[in-house]
Amino acid sequence: MIRDLTDDQARAALPLKWGAVAPGVIPAWVAEMDYRPAEPIEEALVAAVRRGTAGYPAFGDAGLGAAFSGFAERHWGWPVPADATVPTGSVMAGIRLALELVCPPGPVVVPTPCYPPFRDAVAITGRELVPVPLDPDAETATMDLAEVEQAFAAGARTFLLCSPHNPLGRCWTREELTALADLARRYDVRVVSDEIHAPLTLPGATFTPYLTVDERAVVVTSASKSFNIPGVHGAQLVVLDPEDRARLLAAPIPAQNAWSVFGMIAGVAAWTDCDDWLAALVDRFDDQRSRLTDLLATHLPDARMRPLEATYLAWLDLRTYGIADPAGVALEHGVRLGPGSDYQPGLEGHVRVNLATSPERLESIVHRLATAVATSAP
């Protein structure tokens, strides 16, 4: 069911991921998968193109909210109302809108390391970022709630959550999220929860939709990550409070980063018709996670991989090898990885590895990284 792309097909299908590397280099950096999208999505998009559907999207959400609500009920037992969805162009555009239109002014708390555009979203909305480090050495890499409370007490009014977490692969427990929600309520803090990776929760972990513990939050999500369709440009804010929703729906055209008609069509198909494909994808990632663990044990025994609970992005701590920029040396040996310093400026010795590829490529990725480390270690 998961259709792997050959190198040539991947270069044509994924212009950013594969176009940004020289021929022969394996790209395992940006979060895109080396697989074709699910067939129901391809069919819906092809049918739309054949109909000549390439106009402005209609007013309203074109059924995206109802489709998402069916998905949320089936996968997480979450009865989110269909009218809670406000469409937007991308998750990052949605986060920006939430910060500007719903969240009060004041500093924004962001657990770090973080997805790099989180820093940009905070900066372009004129807010101060308050980083709260997630201890990567702790087994759970949990949030330090005492530090979060300190930030709230000092005036922070927004918490930007990534749930599940990119790049650490954490799937926050209900207890962790409830504790955060209690603090947010006490200090009148708005939580914006980016849940784009939620459908990619792996066996052994359970995803908790943040709105089920904090009704005042704003969730931003999209089918784009789990179904490998970021190019069609469609995402959604999910908001339970009618006044917040009205503010978001009233965003003027230049502010709202309008979605595309293809984004809505593909999103509806993904949330409605692709459960079997998603189950096969999660199985593939479960296998790739074991494969990567075994490969590391053989070829890079001193690497520490964070337990991967969700996402297809593994976080490796390579500090014991004494190389400040392992992604830099890996690129010289034919594999492009995400440098840890992209996610936390100044952080040395870490890389993010995208395992959404074939078993063969994953083996080559680890072999090349191991050769890079062996030839560069002091």
Ligand SMILES: Cc1ncc(COP(=O)(O)O)c(C=O)c1O
């Ligand atoms: C946590 C997270 N949020 C947002 C995005 C980007 O989403 P979009 O392209 O819809 O802005 C990504 C992409 O990898 C991501 O990992």
